[in-house]
Amino acid sequence: MLEAFENGRDNLQYDFMITTDGETYYWMRITAHIFRWQEDNSVRMLVYRQNIDEQKRHELYMMEQMQKDSLTDLYNKVATQEHVRRMLEQGPDQLFAFFILDIDYFKEVNDRLGHAAGDKVLVEFSGTLAGQFGKDAVVGRIGGDEFIAFLSVTGAEMAKEHAGELIRALRNRTEGGVSITASIGVVLAVGKETDFETLYKKADFALYKAKRQGRNRYVIAAADDENK
Structure with missing residues (x-):
């Protein structure tokens, strides 16, 4: 995260699959905004978690159909x-x-x-x-x-x-x-x-x-x- 921020990137996004029962997996997306806190000059990050399972599966289905x-x-x-x-x-x-x-x-x-x-x-x-x-x-x-x-x-x-x-x-x-x-x-x-x-x-x-x-x-x- 720090390396990305030093390279000029202040927004990151990561899609991944997760499970709560060890059997059923679903897609999640983490969106992070990186910024510098002026009071102590620290680098901080705001993170937003989003369930994108339906959207992701539709995207993958469409990609498969295109092939x-x-x-x-x-x-x-x-x-x-x-x-x-x-x-x-x-x-x-x-x-x-x-x-x-x-x-x-x-x-x-x-x-x-x-x-x-x-x-x-x-x-x-x-x-x-x-x-x-x-x-x-x-x-x-x-x-x-x-x-x-x-x-x-x-x-x-x-x-x-x-x-x-x-x-x-x-x-x-x-x-x-x-x-x-x-x-x-x-x-x-x-x-x-x-x-x-x-x-x-x-x-x-x-x-x-x-x-x-x-x-x-x-x-x-x-x-x-x-x-x-």
Whole structure:
């Protein structure tokens, strides 16, 4: 407080969570006005405590909604990129798996059944995709029928298991009889050795390979894909 006052700040504000029973927490705000008392030249502080739980929770809710894709409720493109970058920074020595997925022949769904049916497929696909990952993974829709999933893994086998499970889980059939499958490109990398753009580029090339090989499958990016 004294340091802030010496640096020219006479107002401080601090938001924090507090509990009275050890179980239920709520948001409080402390607002402090710092001033010098002329009579003895001391520095004093007036403090105002305010319960801001409803306001704070609304702010956090709105911030969360700004990160969501309006149709699927997954992270949107910007939020997906930001969360992936943050995980890479926080885990420089951690091995990560980056998945790019898209729905095979999705255009056929829109053309044959209409965009409402296409939206329904996207919502169901997103729900299934999100259900395959834990809360520590990043799962987002980055446009159209293209999705990203990102998580830490213990090794290549874990990434392959995830990819195989995704291929099986995402197989579906629309009410109009159109088969729904997914193609997946996967890349593995250590946090400090890569960035979002590089991961995306490599995984996208692996996705292209999966489609060329017949779709409804996954391809793990090879080391020699580095410059492609």
